[in-house]
Amino acid sequence: MKAAGWLHPAAATAACEPCSAVVSEHVQRLASSHQLTVREVQVVRHVACGASNSEVAAHLGVSVRTIDCHLRNAYRKLNIHSRVHLALLVHNESV
Secondary structure (H helix, E strand, C coil): CCCCCCCCHHHHHHHCCCCCHHHHHHHHHHHHHHCCCHHHHHHHHHHHCCCCHHHHHHHHCCCHHHHHHHHHHHHHHHCCCCHHHHHHHHHHHCC
16 A cells, blocks of 8 residues: 555656746746756746645655755745745746
């Protein structure tokens, strides 16, 4: 029996596909101006598109704790404190 919260890798991949080229472009712009690592950019892009930490972890082949760490580091660099702030920052970048 699978553990609670387990997500089939195919479902994780589908859930984590970039939601749009515009979001990816804006995340990349934020990455340049805030010195995000490549992995932080990947995590931020997926989270900004609505993926959960477990979905991102399954997609990237790492643990949820690793995603927590990358997300925490990105929040610090972006001077934000939540997923909502992250989504607003990324999506306001597109205005």
